[in-house]
Every structure is written in structure tokens, then in C-alpha cells.
Amino acid sequence: MxxxxxxxxxxxxxFCAYQERTQQEVRNRLKEWGIYxxxxEEVIAELIQQNYLNEERFAQSFAGGKFRIKGWGKRKIKQHLQQRGITGYNLDQAMNGIAPDDYRTTLSELLDKKRRSLxxxxxxxxxQKLARYAFSKGYEPDLVWQVLENTD
Structure with a gap:
């Protein structure tokens, strides 16, 4: 080397130690530094081997953070992960890391909070406004309507 x-x-x-990164983010940064x-690929392989770079860990961390902190739904999280080049197994693992009970509870709490502001x-x-809000947060329409029907 x-x-x-x-x-x-x-x-x-x-760069990777500061926060979790994807291979694509590292590839782009290397390109900025004139490494092509x-x-x-040799640098990326070495980072993976030294466990600085792990896309499964990134995907789970990203999904968990966006869900817990920003209240994003699975559709929005999935879309953002795909934009970052996360697919297949890593994407599935990230989505499975969000517990269904927590997911529904978070949606209910978001809708209650929004309802108070309307x-x-x-x-x-x-x-209609609540449904639109939930859709914009990335929640599935079926679940949104179920939760809205149950809160009347």
C-alpha cells in the first residue's frame, strides 16, 4: 500500500469513526481526495476488515434514529436508505429492527400531538389533515387509517 x-x-x-457511513459515502469522499x-476499493475493503465500515450497522442505526428521534415511518426510512445504496438483507434487518408495537404507538402519539395543534x-x-401528515412522515396508509378510526 x-x-x-x-x-x-x-x-x-x-471519517467512519465519527459516525456510521455507507460504502457510497466513503467512495464519494475518497473521490474528493483523488482516490479512484x-x-x-482497496481502502474500502480495509475499512470493512477493520470494522470501521459496516452497512448493516449503519442501516440499523439510521433506521432506529430516524424512527425514535424524528418519528419517521418505515416507507420514508426505506426510501432514504435506498438512496444511500442500502438494499437487500441490510435493508430488511433495519426494517425488522423497528418493533411493531412501538411503531403503532409512535404513530398514535404523533397523531395525538398533531391533532392538538389543529x-x-x-x-x-x-x-384528512392528520392522514396527510402521517403519510408525509412515511407511515403506511392502511395503518394510518386504522389508527385514525380507533381514535374517534
Missing amino acids: TDLLKDALRKAAM GDDA RDDNPLIIK
């Missing part, structure tokens, strides 16, 4: 690659590996290791092709007398308009 040349000195340039050793330096890139050291910088990439620090096989050299970039100022309208027409219950149909309120329900």
Missing part, C-alpha cells in the same frame, strides 16, 4: 493510500485509509478511518477505482371544527377536515 502506497503512502497516499495509507494516508487515505487513515483519513477514511477517522481499485485504490478506492384548529378546525370539521372532523373530516381534521382527519
Whole structure:
């Protein structure tokens, strides 16, 4: 490994140690540093071997954080993970990491909080606004309507 690659590996290791990253994010950063092709893949392989880079860990951390902190639904989380190049097994593991009971409870709490902020007398308009809000957060329409029906 040349000195340039050793330096890139050291910088990439620090980049990954700061927070979880995807291979694509590291590849893009290496490109900014002028490391391309096989050299970039060699650095990425070394980061994976040293456990600085782990896409399953990234996917679970990302999904858990967006769900717990931002209240995102599975559809939105899945879309953002796919945009970051996470697919297949890692994507499934991230989605399975969200407990169904917690998921439904979080949706109910989000809708209750939103309902308190709405100022309208027409219950149909309120329900429509709540549904639109939940859809924008990435929740599945079937679940949203179920929760809205149960809270009347």
C-alpha cells in the first residue's frame, strides 16, 4: 500500500469513526481526495476488515434514529436508505429492527400531538389533515387509517 493510500485509509478511518457511513459515502469522499477505482476499493475493503465500515450497522442505526428521534415511518426510512445504496438483507434487518408495537404507538402519539395543534371544527377536515401528515412522515396508509378510526 502506497503512502497516499495509507494516508487515505487513515483519513477514511477517522471519517467512519465519527459516525456510521455507507460504502457510497466513503467512495464519494475518497473521490474528493483523488482516490479512484481499485485504490478506492482497496481502502474500502480495509475499512470493512477493520470494522470501521459496516452497512448493516449503519442501516440499523439510521433506521432506529430516524424512527425514535424524528418519528419517521418505515416507507420514508426505506426510501432514504435506498438512496444511500442500502438494499437487500441490510435493508430488511433495519426494517425488522423497528418493533411493531412501538411503531403503532409512535404513530398514535404523533397523531395525538398533531391533532392538538389543529384548529378546525370539521372532523373530516381534521382527519384528512392528520392522514396527510402521517403519510408525509412515511407511515403506511392502511395503518394510518386504522389508527385514525380507533381514535374517534
